[in-house]
Amino acid sequence: MAQDLDIEELVAAMRAVDTAAGLLDEALAVYEGRGLQRTGDDFKVAGGAVQTLQGAEEMARGTRRFLAELAQVTGYATAGLGDRAHPRLAQARTGYAGVSGGGARMARPLLGQTVEALHLLLATGFFDAEFTAGVEQVLRAERATYPDPSTFRIPAGADR
Numbered sequence: 001m002a003q004d005l006d007i008e009e010l011v012a013a014m015r016a017v018d019t020a021a022g023l024l025d026e027a028l029a030v031y032e033g034r035g036l037q038r039t040g041d042d043f044k045v046a047g048g049a050v051q052t053l054q055g056a057e058e059m060a061r062g063t064r065r066f067l068a069e070l071a072q073v074t075g076y077a078t079a080g081l082g083d084r085a086h087p088r089l090a091q092a093r094t095g096y097a098g099v100s101g102g103g104a105r106m107a108r109p110l111l112g113q114t115v116e117a118l119h120l121l122l123a124t125g126f127f128d129a130e131f132t133a134g135v136e137q138v139l140r141a142e143r144a145t146y147p148d149p150s151t152f153r154i155p156a157g158a159d160r
Helices: 007-033 049-078 082-092 097-105 112-123 129-140
Strands: none
Touching: 007 049, 007 112, 049 082, 049 097, 049 112, 097 112, 097 129, 112 129
16 A cells, blocks of 8 residues: 555655745845734735735744644655655645635735745645645736735724
């Protein structure tokens, strides 16, 4: 059973994800270095300082957590524990929420480190079509889309 798991593919994916995580950590440090804060009404603005910082952090932390998951899958596969590796591998191929969710919050243009990290994730060929489409959407987006400003509007008649 363990023989049908491609250890080289897993290791290549881990290396790419590790490099991407480092780039996303660098991008987060740039935003923090600019003095962005998580205070004020800016949390209501897609692409505002609060949302951009939150998005950068989601991407960086999500990628690090995902790397740990890949390491576990690779460990199980290497140890010949395919019965444990297979379900986790199937789940790992679906990716993780930090990229699309974080990217939807961030001001454009994205920092170069972020763009490079996203291209690395795409280049692995490891992820399923839905995750890949989400990464591509983040790269194509001309502006931040979360949060939707309509979520902060008071419905007509609610003040009565």
